[in-house]
Amino acid sequence: MTWMRWRPAMERALYDPDGGFYRRPEGPAGHFRTSVHASPLFARAVGRLLLEVDAALGRPEELAFVDVGAGRGELLAGVLAGLPDAVRARLRPYGVEIAARPAGLPSAVRWTDEVPRGVTGLLFANEWLDNVPLDAGEVDGDGVLRYVEVDTVTGAERPGGPADAADAAWAARWWPAARPGDFVEFGGPRDAAWAHAVAGLERGLAVAVDYGHTAGRRPPLATLTGFRAGREVPPVPDGSCDVTAHVALDAVAVPGLHSLWTTQREALRALGVSGARPALALASTDPVAYLKALGGAGEAAELTDPAGLGTFGWLAQAVRMPVPESLGTLPGWQTLGS
Structure with missing residues (x-):
């Protein structure tokens, strides 16, 4: 038997060049369903947030969108597809990921295993911190x-x-x-990883989205778990499954920055994602539009489900910029003390 502390065991199991889970060709989508995979509404909401960040920054000559833990580029592709041409012309999108650049990704995307430095825009990390190894x-x-x-x-x-x-x-x-x-579950490595990522912003907004908790609601039991082929499995760190643990979001927040947090349910509602069903009258006047709207409502409901994806925590930190309208001025967001 090979005994190790959890941090080096996770590091090897997830990222080893010779068989680490995140090096596998099928990518994360082959094993678990994230908000990005659940619906294109998620990418549209992130795109709307990017537009608000752009406006709050005064529409800089070069606007960055940095997707940390980019998987196979699904979020990047979705955000790019929904942007106005004028914004896309100024955009410098980055996919930060250890896996090789996926085929079919728009040529404008810069694929790298390092968070870029000195950029201005939106840094977005969806389900990244929970895979930063910890003891x-x-x-x-x-x-x-x-x-x-x-x-x-x-x-x-x-x-x-x-x-x-x-x-x-x-x-x-x-x-x-x-x-x-x-x-x-010692969160120091996550704190350091997030601080390093946020330091890449010259100006902008950094958002981390993950299953998480704050001091008043630490979990009573360990959150370390595994996922393989769509099922939760024991977290055996042998490279055959994802190994993940929830994030102490209050500890992660970089001190000295305007910091806000909320649930994904509230964040997406503020960004225009609602699970409300379309008016039944639409079924008589435009059945095709009704069915399309109904499908969208179902996807929105999954993204904001208070017993599912809607429980994710959103941590937002502003770096030398005003807070966008959909964050600090709308219900649901709370100031997070450092």
């Missing part, structure tokens, strides 16, 4: 917070060494654990 810990019978080690073949767990000073300090600040059996 897990548990308090032992003597009150010592120890790392959890995992068998990379079976997924079995056992206690490891004591948490180092940095992780212990992070837990004390963001996820206190003192009683035997208390656990922590």
Whole structure:
């Protein structure tokens, strides 16, 4: 058996050049359904947010759209397709992903494994932070917070060494654990990854979308889990499945920036995505339009489902720019203290 701490085990399982899960040819869509895959309405909403960011920035000569954790470019393609020609002419789209550039992606997209630096526009990370590898810990019978080690073949767990000073300090600040059996998913690597991404913006808005939690609602049980072929599976870090854990969104927020958060349900509603059914009268006057509107309402309902995708957290941070109208001035968004 091969025992490792969770962070290096996740790193190898997800990103190893010789068989890591995110290197597989079928891509994430072959194993789980994200908002991007659920409906083109999601890309349209992100496109609308991009337009609002553009306006708030004073319509700069060059506008960036940075898709962090771009998968196979589905969100990029959807956003580009819905933009006015005048905006698309100024747009510099980036797909940030470790996998090779997918076939058929618009030639304007710059595909890179590094977040670009010094850009102005919208940085959007949909279901990226939950796959940034992290360690897990548990308090032992003597009150010592120890790392959890995992068998990379079976997924079995056992206690490891004591948490180092940095992780212990992070837990004390963001996820206190003192009683035997208390656990922590140490979010320091996610905080650093997000800070690095946000630092790429000269001016603009950075948005992270993920299953997450804040200090008042830390999960009572571990969130580490796996996904394979559309099903949730045990998180065995052997490269055969996605390995993911929810995100401590309040810890992730970069200090000193105007920070807002809400649920995906509220964020998408503010961006014009509604699950309301079309008026029944439309079925008599224009049956084709009614069926199309009904299908769109069904997709919107899935995206905003309070028991499903609608529970995602949206963290938005403004960098040297005013907050767009659909964020700070509409119901649902809350200021997030750092």
